[in-house]
Amino acid sequence: MKIAELLQKKRTLSFEVFPPKADIPMDGIVETLSRLYDFKPDFISCTYGAGGSSRGRNIEVCTAVQKSGHLAMPHFTCIGNSRDDIRVLAKEYAAMGLENVLALRGDFPAGWEGTRGDFSYASDLISLLGAEFPGLCLAAAAYPEKHISAPSMEMDIAHLRLKQDRGAQFLMTQLCHDVTAFERFLEKIRKAGITIPVVAGIMPVLVAEPTIRMTIYNGCSIPAELASIFGKYQHDPESFTKAGTEYTVTQIHRFIAAGINGLHLYTLNKWKKITEILKTAGIHDSSF
Numbered sequence: 001m002k003i004a005e006l007l008q009k010k011r012t013l014s015f016e017v018f019p020p021k022a023d024i025p026m027d028g029i030v031e032t033l034s035r036l037y038d039f040k041p042d043f044i045s046c047t048y049g050a051g052g053s054s055r056g057r058n059i060e061v062c063t064a065v066q067k068s069g070h071l072a073m074p075h076f077t078c079i080g081n082s083r084d085d086i087r088v089l090a091k092e093y094a095a096m097g098l099e100n101v102l103a104l105r106g107d108f109p110a111g112w113e114g115t116r117g118d119f120s121y122a123s124d125l126i127s128l129l130g131a132e133f134p135g136l137c138l139a140a141a142a143y144p145e146k147h148i149s150a151p152s153m154e155m156d157i158a159h160l161r162l163k164q165d166r167g168a169q170f171l172m173t174q175l176c177h178d179v180t181a182f183e184r185f186l187e188k189i190r191k192a193g194i195t196i197p198v199v200a201g202i203m204p205v206l207v208a209e210p211t212i213r214m215t216i217y218n219g220c221s222i223p224a225e226l227a228s229i230f231g232k233y234q235h236d237p238e239s240f241t242k243a244g245t246e247y248t249v250t251q252i253h254r255f256i257a258a259g260i261n262g263l264h265l266y267t268l269n270k271w272k273k274i275t276e277i278l279k280t281a282g283i284h285d286s287s288f
């Protein structure tokens with residue numbers, strides 16, 4: 001099933017997981033996945049480590065998801081990949097029955113200045129996959145507060161438009177704690193002729209230090225409401241997680257009200273907290 005077709009029919013519920021490191025057994029991720037399946041998710045995406053470091057594990061996780069009867073969407077990046085590497089992998093995906101791929105440039109590993117592959121941008125990867133693997137439904141990344149290295153929002157949206165024009169069929173957004181900024185972004189991309197569905201990525205606020213680190217790393221803002229949670233509880237981990245959980249529940253309702261086409265939870269492989277957040281938000285399965 002192609003996710004773009006699903007998005008024409010309904011608002012989707014989906015999860016992002018990351019694969020375990022090579023020397024870690026699969027048991028933990030298998031348990032996480034089985035708990036996430038309780039929500040009857042429309043699909044589960046799996047990240048791809050910088051430079052392809054977790055490529056084998058990414059495929060293992062996607063295989064486990066597909067075998068359980070659920071839809072898997074691997075993330076895939078240009079980093080370190082030649083045209084032929086990309087073709088080999090796309091054939092592997094097709095042989096596994098995978099029909100959906102999140103096509104990314106990828107973040108440069110430390111010390112790299114470019115992708116060290118044949119392509120510099122996600123739109124180039126999308127062009128190749130779209131032309132040579134028309135059976136794949138392609139998703140692309142989008143940045144409600146602009147990509148950190150884009151010179152302006154206008155330029156970033158022009159590059160996003162290119163991803164649509166070259167074959168991306170839906171968008172998945174970067175973490176964004178500012179729903180007003182997200183709404184402005186939606187308005188701007190629609191004005192720019194970007195018509196494909198937008199699935200919002202929701203980053204749960206659970207632990208202070210990684211929340212700040214990821215937000216800064218991606219050049220995103222921290223609205224006053226979230227800043228006050230840091231101010232009050234950053235040295236009290238238990239209270240921080242409690243307030244962050246409540247904040248995430250409220251954010252989910254705000255994102256839904258903003259008119260998103262799908263809700264995608266960055267689970268950080270923490271199924272217990274994700275279960276609590278979704279149930280508190282009144283979401284028990286993908287028919288929310």
Ligand code: FAD
Pocket residue numbers: 046047048049050051075076077102103104105106107108120121122123141142147148149150151155156159172173174175201
């Ligand atoms: P691009 O669309 O290529 O954009 C990168 C930058 O280049 C932007 O600033 C853009 O404006 C600019 N640009 C684009 N096209 C052009 C052009 N033709 N000329 C000049 N400038 C241009 N990373 C991983 O390594 N593994 C993952 O699994 C992963 N999963 C992700 C999932 C989601 C939902 C998101 C939002 C991001 C994910 N990332 C992942 C991070 C992503 O790889 C980085 O944000 C990366 O820096 C940009 O990827 P992109 O596909 O958006 O790149």
